[in-house]
């Protein structure tokens with residue numbers, strides 16, 4: 001009796017561990033943890049860890065395991081890592097993608113393997129069109145640039161020079177700003193594009209100053225804003241009477257406080273501010289800082305946090321099933337309250353719909369923040385909206 005009992009117990013243990021092994025859902029998280037965009041990797045990694053600390057690691061009876069890989073910001077490496085994660089680790093999701101070329105490099109793999117690709121950072125409009133398995137929790141540059149153009153016209157700015165990083169999101173920012181600004185009667189004096197790698201802004205700032213615009217509209221990706229502002233000040237543009245306006249990528253919460261008081265008063269538009277006034281955001285910022293030696297979350301962190309939410313809620317909806325089509329069906333139309341405000345995934349485009357806030361850099365409790373003062377609610381990506389009409 002005793003022996004039979006022991007054998008039964010041993011068999012049960014074996015079965016249980018086999019079931020447990022099956023019940024792990026793996027998420028391949030590919031981020032630039034080193035290289036020029038390392039701050040984006042650091043922010044998203046911290047946010048994903050916080051999401052799991054707050055919500056636990058078990059979803060629909062399965063254990064969610066995140067496998068973090070560093071692509072150093074190089075697309076060939078992103079692609080190889082994605083392939084390995086799909087083939088060797090059998091991940092149910094691919095997630096992360098700190099820059100547009102990195103997100104695009106993985107799109108064919110997502111399509112072929114039928115694995116959802118959750119874009120937590122990159123912001124070029126076309127990304128979601130590269131695979132039916134892509135969904136985005138970050139933003140598009142058109143989402144923030146069109147409201148910036150609108151605000152500029154309404155506030156007496158008539159002539160603008162644009163200065164953007166010369167790749168996908170920069171071109172989107174330049175074009176969508178200019179289109180709206182010109183449609184409302186404004187003039188674009190110069191459209192300047194600066195190399196993404198090792199940018200030297202000085203010659204472009206000289207051109208901008210020579211054109212004597214009312215304002216300089218700027219996009220550089222997260223992590224590059226401080227260097228831009230340093231050169232802006234070194235060339236004396238802060239005292240030239242040319243107003244600095246930007247997407248919130250420039251006045252990045254990760255760097256803003258170190259940029260100095262020269263930033264006070266800079267108007268910019270974006271999807272997230274660490275100073276966003278809501279109970280959900282206060283709890284998020286406090287927990288994030290506590291877990292990360294006081295580091296302030298930026299818009300990349302919130303993209304990572306919401307990307308993890310999408311993974312968890314999709315799994316809940318499928319009852320833990322990891323079939324790619326079922327997960328994508330669950331993702332489409334999902335809506336929730338993010339630390340940034342209310343958001344949803346457009347069921348037609350799989351892109352994010354979110355509020356865009358007009359903000360002014362100001363001091364709060366001795367620190368520089370983007371203080372929101374106007375809200376454009378439920379903004380769909382304007383580039384895709386225009387294509388539809």
Ligand code: VNL
Nearest residue numbers: 099100122123169221222249
């Ligand atoms: C991108 C767009 C990257 C906006 C960013 O920071 C950003 C991109 C790294 O699509 O590459 O702020």
